[in-house]
Amino acid sequence: MGVEFGLLGPVAAWQADGSSLPLGAPRHREVLGRLLVARGRVVPVGVLVADLWEGESPVGAVGAVRTFVAALRRSLEPDRPARQPSRLLITDGPGYALRAGREMVDAWQFEDTAARAAAAPPHTAVALWDEALAYWRGPVLADFPDTAWAGAEQARLETLRLDAVERRADALLATGAARDAVADLRAHVAAHPGREDGWALLATALDRAGRRGEALDTVSRARAALAGASAGRSPGGTGPGGARPGGSSPTGSRPGGVSPGGAGPGGARPGGALARAEARILAAPAGSGSGSGSGSGFGSVNEPAGATDGVWNRAAASWDRSVPARSRARLHATAGLLRDLAVTGPGGLEEAHRHRRDLVAAAETTGDTELAARIIGSYDVPAVWTRADDPEGAGELSRTAARTAARLGPGGPDALRARLLSVVAVESRGDAAADAPLPRAADARSTEPWRRRAERAAEEAVRIARRLGDPALLAFALNGSFMQSFADCGSAAHRDSLGTELTRLGIDHQLPGHEVLGRIIRLQALAGLGGPGDLAEADAEAGEIDRLAHRNERPLAGVFTAWYRALRTCETDGWQAARPQYARVLAVTADCGMPGLTQGAAALVALVPVMRDDVPLDPDEFAHLDAGPYRPWLDPLLLAASGATEQARQALTVVPRPPHDLLQEALWCVLARAAGTVGHLPVLRRAREELLPARTESAGAGSGLVSFGRVTRHLEEVDAILASSAGPADDGVPGRGRVHDRR
Known part of the structure; x- marks a missing residue:
């Protein structure tokens, strides 16, 4: 609806053109802030009253809240016709909810951009961290600094901001820009002296910039500052700048060191990050500072990865210089890059989805049907979930693939045709390819043309792949068959058979992605069959999936085994035993990149x-x-x-x-x-x-x-x-x- 909201500073709202919306009195802004903090959940009127007055509420408080809400609705939707319900600030049961998408709230945009930065290579990460930090206009909910309802969200977001500052510096070090990192890190530790990672980064940056004496002096000052910060903590409290006892961080610990803001175990003394930074400084030969591409040594980039990044950066630069712009080689290389990117984790999967449609559109504009077919059919990323992350985009890709297959005609290469048909089958999962309203559940079963087209595409792709004897092509086609195996309920045994064949193909022909896919399909099918022997087999598959995922860097596979184990606990020990496990898996997978x-x-x-x-x-x-x-x-x-x-x-x-x-x-x-x-x-x-x-x-x-x-x-x-x-x-x-x- 064109309205954007701000939490990272005073509570604010803007129109699509960037102009501010008048939000009225402080109470109006407080109601808006409280609903934004709820993240789309309903806040009952009684809770709003208790939060706004934080004590004994006055007579008429409920009516006052309703008045505040009515005024906010007029401000946020000035063109809404009289008596038409608000689509943005809605009444839902006992209270109100703000229906704002993630792209409409600065705090959520910051979180999403930070997640992308955390998964990106160093050069890209620096730009993304800059983008994330640019959302901040001041302290979180700056006009409500002391309200109880805002405290948890203020602390959480501020901790994420401090973490982002440090991760940006770590990425700068990995690119060789140590001097650029020094000034920001000095300001950072001055404002937040309890952040051990900040001190360790500053010492590392100074050493890399050729200032070893200053680096060692920084280590000494850091120990004194951290000892003072630890002494100033109350038991069980948080340290300066949002640092937490034990070095905990909402974004998880970093490989090789403590989490952002940590001050060592229990917060009693500095942890290992500072000691490791000092050891590296002392161990390096004199005059060896200003190294590049190796990160801080405790952040998201370690030494071997830094060397790899250096090779990557040089090769990418050579590619840019050598391969002409708008060439077919660039299209093919981009297609391969997106295919690999999609299996790297949540951030990579989201980026691959985002760019894939643009790549397909670019290939179509060339007017070369066979080239477009190769680009479309190259995205054979194993797909296991049967509801599309982006149904509209999936339907569009399915129709594009079908259109391109028709243009190829019967004389086109069989392998290309099979790949296009596999894309049709995979992207038509669920009802993504529906071109008419879905039949009503109350009506008798009817033939749905779009479903039958997708089923035929899957069948033909498998026939062609078997005839050609191409194992990778057959694996892709079987993935399409899996997506189209839900015409009727009760297909678990059939899916178990599909999963078994995919697993065998993956083992015999070294297709690790499709081996993992086959095992996940079996895991699901065996859970659906649900007999004691079936569940025992599913347990074994879960263990093998985790092993393969670790060995082949397929982090998203763990999402499915984590869910399965919660289900298994429920089947074995009952709901009460499984309930906390489900709570954990919901939290862990909320941002897995598979909406x-x-x-x-x-x-x-x-x-x-x-x-x-x-x-x-x-x-x-x-x-x-x-x-x-x-x-x-x-x-x-x-x-x-x-x-x-x-x-x-x-x-x-x-x-x-x-x-x-x-x-x-x-x-x-x-x-x-x-x-x-x-x-x-x-x-x-x-x-x-x-x-x-x-x-x-x-x-x-x-x-x-x-x-x-x-x-x-x-x-x-x-x-x-x-x-x-x-x-x-x-x-x-x-x-x-x-x-x-x-x-």
């Missing part, structure tokens, strides 16, 4: 005890959870549980059928539960029809994320409700018989 996996995952986890153990559903528990893409299928159940029977029935009448993906059995069970509660017979019958082929599996467990229990138990409940209901079969009106009520 198609993580968006709405918390709501699915919260449904586990409801669906698996029949714990009564409490709608208030879900009020602060973002159901993400699963909202249409969860809403009827939430409405039914809150007593809004007619609204639930209406929602069931119009809800689309669940996507054909790893969670389709789980979502059909959710719809069946809602339909049984309010007596919506058409959806109940349709759910039964869809779930019957999966009756021996565990609902949702095939995702490797959550399990809603055995499908057969859900079917028994459906059958009991249908047997006790005597009404028309197709109008959704329950008869006079007993209807199962789970409210």
